[in-house]
Amino acid sequence: MAAKEHRKRSVSFSELVDAPLPITHPRPISFKKTIEHIELDLANQPVDPCKRGPDSTINYTELFLASTYINDARYARSYKHKVEQEYLKYYALYNTAFLTYALYFFLFLNLSLALFEEPAVNNLSLPYWSTMLMELLCLGYFTFRLVHSKRFSSGLRWWTDTKHLITVIILLLTCIDIILYIILKEACNSCTVVRWSRCLRPLFLVNFTEMKQLRRSFRNIRRTLPEIFYVLILLFIVIGLFALLMRELFKDENLFMPDGTPYMTAYWDNIWHLYVLVTTVNSPDIMMPAYDKNAWNVLIFIAYIIICIYILMSIFLAVIYKNYRKHLKNEVQRSVFAKRRQLNRAFDILKVFNGNQFIIPWVRWKVVMKLVVPHRSEVLIRLLWDIIDEDEDDQIGKAEFMHVVDLLNTEISEVADRIPLIGRTFPQCYESTISRKIKDCVRAPIFRYFFDVIIAINAFCIGFRWDQTEWFFLTLFTLEIILKLYTLGGHQFCRKPWNVFDFVVIMGALIASIVESVTEDNLDFLLVLRVLRLVRIIAEIERFKVILATVANIGPSILSFGAVLFVVYYVFAIIGMEVFGGLITHYGYPDKYDDPSQEYCGNIKLKGSVFYREHYCHNNFNNIINSMILLIELTVVNQWHIIASGFVLVTNKSARLFFILFHMSVVIVVINIFIAFILEVFMVEFSLSNNNxxxxxxxxxxxxxxxxxxxxxxxxxxxxxxxxxxxxxxxxxxxxxxxxxxxxxxxxxxxxxxxxxxxxxxxxxxxxxxxxxKGRSRNVEVVLQRLFEGELNRDDLGSSNVTNIDDLEPEDMTPTPLTFENIT
Structure with a gap:
């Protein structure tokens, strides 16, 4: 039976690769002597690489392991998996698209439960037992992923991995919270029970291996914090000294704020007002009482602004940029070392001795590529070989093989001139003299220039609201779409995103205009489409094209910071809902309320407040959506102190700590790190876009x-x-x-x-x-490695004393100066 299975598997693989290379499967012999068990693999390739020739037998297990190493390098995987065939199959199953996307689904479901749990979004409330069942389903899948990963990982190494420990702890804490909630809820249904584990949900998003970029961002932020911490301490020391100085200067001046409160007489209030002044949102309001009393008082505020806003805050950005770049570079270079080591292992498995050097012959390249990229055609695999074999000696050396990941991450497509459907249906008409002249006209540059001028004229008419010209321009643009479709065909037309954009906008505008003419109703949607049509002007300006292409290339990198912001927002939103939920409610702003309890945002403590007078009642923590919108407003900073003052009035002054912590976490740390990252990536992408x-x-x-x-x-x-x-x-x-x-x-x-x-x-x-x-690679890891790989020696694999790349320290690396010649 075993022999039959072996024959079947061997034939299947030979049919797959269709290669003359002998590929064998292990045929072990086992025997026992006392308590010893010995297994001999009779089908393995020669242990000594010098004895391997181009025609040497290769073990399927070794071939599968080599393809695994290549894929690990390609997708920047850092799992320390076992190398036996049984465990490699578990590892391959773990990385399948279905299980990976299932993880993304359950992560999304787990986070979205806040929409349905109390306090739920309007009309979306579900019984607590139903949301808990969905949460348990998510926890079950997370547990399955952990058990699955442990199956092919070394036991000791798995348990020493911090992300696994954190995930296990969060699973246990969540289960404990669910049990306690059910017990307390059943014991007292009318009591308010806090689900304290909900703010831990984003940590699942951070600690699964598939979320490597997000985890790297948080790790780099954590490593940057110590350097920021000292500047932050200095900032608060300066704020504390100025708060004390202003209290002593103005406590006997009998000054008052516009709302009637004493001016600068309470030390902790002074610290709050001066911290808000660092964000500039209460300037010059906080200065005016002292300025009105004596114009010379303004000097102390000017000194404070110069020291805190223009010096210390600039130092913040400089410290963050310098240290974050250093930690990001170390992280990426570790990733480069890991990639090189994995490719080095794959090369050692595949290499044969030919003449006086180790090489990989075509036949081995072909069979391993059939495992690495099974959906690519043999013609494309041959092309990859021809590209990487730059010296054209029909063999690949180690230096050439080390570029295989860069090659696989480059999107290459097969191209053939396509005849549109109308050309295949009516070939004689399509190839007629008139038809050819029409197609030549459409392909000519003058065609594009003509419609660029038409777009500019259309913009002029829209600006002056000459609506009577709308049908004229709409007819011209529709004719342009038809001619392009006729010339290029649907497939070629849709290859350019701007063509698709044009088609959607013009067809939408055409349909909306017809509906408007028939119904005689004014459609706001039509006005939006008219304006969107002008966006095409951007695509025709060469300098704009370069900028947009650069932004598109770094787009995935930007999204990783969007995920960081989302995690921070989610944690603060959950905490805000538990602390401030239900204290402020939006009931509209009529002159008289049917229910007196709805006045002043449903809380009498807001009577006469700036918060209520400015109509800020909708800024509350009554559900996850409102909370997220409120946190976005706080990130913008403008008027954030007024929003905070409303929650201080309905609770107490300690509520200021929540808003200060949010401002420090998001605006001072995350946003500044985001700016530093964008500066670094954009400059390299923009200046070296043609050298890649x-x-x-x-x-x-x-x-x-x-x-x-x-x-x-x-x-x-x-x-x-x-x-x-x-x-x-x-x-x-x-x-x-x-x-x-x-x-x-x-x-x-x-x-x-x-x-x-x-x-x-x-x-x-x-x-x-x-x-x-097809275009530039937009993979986040590829973009980051392009940033810093040029600073490493080409053959550097990291310190030989360090087996785990994640343990490498910055001093273990040997950077070389970055130049235009060595950037890749």
């Missing part, structure tokens, strides 16, 4: 003659078709040569007036495979 691995790949594709050049919109010109066809294993002959993508007609075609009647030549273009880059 994608450019090298594109150059190699063109050198091989497998590339295409876009000579007009939707029309491609093949480069050196002989090499292209050679890469496919076809013989080059006269009929295979192409001119601008079109095959030279055969003798049969010439005899029939240029119409090719031979079978298989019905298409107007050849079927030779050509390739082009």
């Amino acid at each position: 691995f994608e450019s090298t790949v594109e150059r190699r594709i063109n050198e091989l003659g497998l590339g295409v050049t876009e000579i007009a919109e939707g029309k491609f010109e093949a480069q050196s078709p002989k090499k292209c066809l050679k890469a496919r294993g076809r013989e080059t002959n006269q009929e295979d040569l192409v001119d601008n993508g079109a095959p030279i007609a055969s003798e049969d075609a010439l005899e029939n007036g240029g119409q090719d009647t031979t079978e298989g030549n019905a298409r107007a273009r050849d079927d030779g495979v050509r390739f082009r880059l």
Whole structure:
């Protein structure tokens, strides 16, 4: 039975790779002697690499392990998994898309439970037992992922991993909280019971391996905090000294604030007002009573503003930028070392000895790539080989193999000129003289320039509200869409996002205009579409294109900080709901209320307050949505002290601590780190956008003659078709040569007036495979590694004394100066 399974598995894999390389599966022999158990693997490749030749047998387990190492390097995985085949299968299952997306779903479900739990969003409230069942389902899947990961991980190493310990602790605390809540809720249904574990839910988001970028951001923030802490202490010392000084200066001046409270007589109130002044939102209000009393009093406020706002806050940004960049660089370089070590292990498995060096032959490259990228065609795998084999000696050395991850992360697509559906349906009409002139006109630059001018004129008309011209411009833009679809076809038309944007906006505007004409109703939606149409002007300005492309490339990196903000918001929102929930409610602002209890945001303590007078009642913590909106307002900073004053009035002055902590966490720390990160990434992406691995790949594709050049919109010109066809294993002959993508007609075609009647030549273009880059890689890890990998020596694998890359300290790294020549 075992032999039968072995034969079946071997044949299946051989059919998959279709390669002459002998691939074997282990055939162990076992025997027992007393208490010893010995297993011999008779099907393994030679242990001594020097004895491996290009035709040497390779063990399927070793091949699978090599592909695992390559994928780990490709996706920046850091799991320390076992290397036996049984555990590798568990590891591969763990990383399947289905289980990974299932994790994302349950993380999202767990966080979204706050919408349905008390205090719930309007009309979304569910019984507590139903939300708890959903939460237990989420906890069950999280437990399954932990058990699954432990199955293929080393036991001791698994338990010493901090993220696993934190996840286990959160699971236990959540279960305890659920049990206590059920007991207390059943014992006293009318009592208020606090679900204190809800603020721990975002920690699941941080501590699963799949959320590596988010965890890295928090880890770097934590490592940056000690340096920030000393500047923060200095800031509060200065605030405390000025608060004491102002109390002594103004306590006997008998001054009052506009609301009637004594001016600068209470020390802790002075600290609050001066901290708010650091954010500038109460300037010059806080200064005016002293200024009105004596103009010279303004000098102390000027000194405070210069010291705290223009010096200390600038030092904050400088310290954060310097230290965060240092920690980010160390993190990314650890990732680079891990990638290089994994590729080094894969190379050691695959390498054979040829002449006087270790290399990987084509046959081994082919079979391992079939495991690494099973959905890519053999033609594309051959192209990857040709690109990485830059010296064209039909073998890959170690230095070349170390670029395999960069190559796999570069999106390459097969390209062929496509005939639109209308061209296939009515070929004679589509290829007629008039049709060709129309297509040439659409592809000509003058076509684009003409409609750019029309867009500018349309903007002028919209600005002066000449609505009577709307149908004229709408007709022109609709005609432009039709002509582009006719020339390019649907597939080629949709390849450009701006074309899709145009189609959606113009068709939406056309439909809305027809509806408006029929119903005679004014549609605000139509006004929005008219304005959106002008956005296309941005796409036609070259400098804007560069900026937008740079922003698009760093977009995923920006999203990781969006996730950081979301985690912080969620924690503060849950705490805010538990502390301030129900104290302020929005009932509108009529002159008279039917229910007197609804006056003053439902709380009489707000009577006469600036909070109520400014109509801030909707800024409350009564559900998760309102809480998030309120926290966004606090992040913007403007009027945040008035929002805080409302919650101080309905509770006490200790509520200020909540708002100060939020401001320090988000505005001072996270936002400044976000700015530092954007500055670093944007400068490198913007200045070195043409000096990257994608450019090298594109150059190699063109050198091989497998590339295409876009000579007009939707029309491609093949480069050196002989090499292209050679890469496919076809013989080059006269009929295979192409001119601008079109095959030279055969003798049969010439005899029939240029119409090719031979079978298989019905298409107007050849079927030779050509390739082009889809665009820059936007993977967050790729972008970050591009930032700092150039500062490392090419062959540096990290300290040999450190087996775990995560244990590397900054002094273990050997950076080299970053230049335009060594950036990749």
